[in-house]
Amino acid sequence: MINGENPAERERVVADLDQLPGGSDFNRPNVARMYDYYLGGKNHFPADRAAADKVIELSKGHVREAVLENRAFLARAVRHLARERGIRRFLDLGAGLPTQGNVHEIALETAPDALVAYVDNDRVVASHGRALLAGDPRVRFLEADLRRPADIVALVEREAFPLDRPVGVLMxxxxxxxxxxxxxxxIVARYRDLLPPGSHIVISHVSSDPVPGAMAAAGGVYNHANAPFEARRREEIARFFEGLDMVEPGLVPLNEWRPDPDAPPLRGAFLPVLGGVGVCS
Incomplete structure (x- = not known):
């Protein structure tokens, strides 16, 4: 059972999921629940924990530092867009399970008039997300596939907010x-072309450059999950930002993107996750 904060609510969510067409396969590792496990969350099952533990072993524990740095990067990027760039509409693609430090929490704390739409194509994630986020008209959780940009843009305009001003898109x-x-x-290029000028695209992505062998082995673990995993070289990740104007400091390890002054040093020698923010012209 999903271990949420409200026992009655989580039981209702799981019961609802069992009624979905085809039921719910909780015996197969799910990348969103594995990510939640890395973060120390409660929304995971034995299959998720077993697969995640293999990745933790392969990474010598550094995957947990990487996901924490990823959440910290996400928070800094959202605050930067809300405070410095005047962004008031946020679209979080492949959002995964709601956890601490979510986009809407950060955005609304900075700008109470912000609107946030989460998007994920995993029906388990979407059902759980809708249940946890119900009640705030400024937040929506939509079930859709980020690989279909035109469909998502149409869905967001219909269900969440009009795209008549710059948007912060989080990948x-x-x-x-x-x-x-x-x-x-x-896919990124199609979002770039569909978004209003002045929109920002935030991307973080695992890099294979420092430890290609370990990344390939981790990919083998994810081959048994609900989505494959493919770390990429820096030059491949840089292609995602083609046609965008990069926000300083460009594409860098996540801990180097506008770090907080009191940020602790990395536990490992390097962080194999790159991130950056690009602006649509």
Whole structure:
């Protein structure tokens, strides 16, 4: 059972999921629940924990530092967009399970008039997200596939907010679950072309450069999950930002993107996750 904060609510969510077409396969590792486990959350099952523990072993424990740095990067990027760039509409693609430090919490704390739409194509994630986020008209959780930009833009305009002003689009730790044959760079480019000028695209992505062997082994673990995993070289990740104006300091390890003054040093020698923010012209 999903271990949420409200026992009655989580039981209702799981019961609802069992009524979905085809039921719910909780015996197969799920990348959103594995991520929640890395973060120390409570929304996971034995299959998720077993797969995540293999990745933790392969990474010598550094995957947990990487996901924490990813959440910290997400928070800094959202605050920067809300405070410095005047962004009031946020679209979080491949959002995963709601956890601490969510986009809407950060955005609304900075700008109470912000609107946030989460998007995920996992029906388990979407059902759980809708249940946890119900009640705030400024927040929506939509079930859709980030690989279909035109469909998502239409859905957001219909269900969440009109795209008549710049939007902050977050593709944080999701593109490494889109294989090369599905053209992730082309997907980003289509969002770039569909978004209003002045929109910002935030991307973080696992890099294979420092430890290619370990990354390949981690990919083997994820082959048994609900989505494949593909770490990429820096030059491949840089392609996602083509046609965008990069916000300083550009594409860098996450801990180097506008770090907080009191940020603790890395426990490991390096962080194999790159991130950056680009602006649509």
């Amino acid at each position: 944080v730790a999701c593109l490494h679950f889109v294989p090369d044959e599905e053209d992730p760079a082309g």
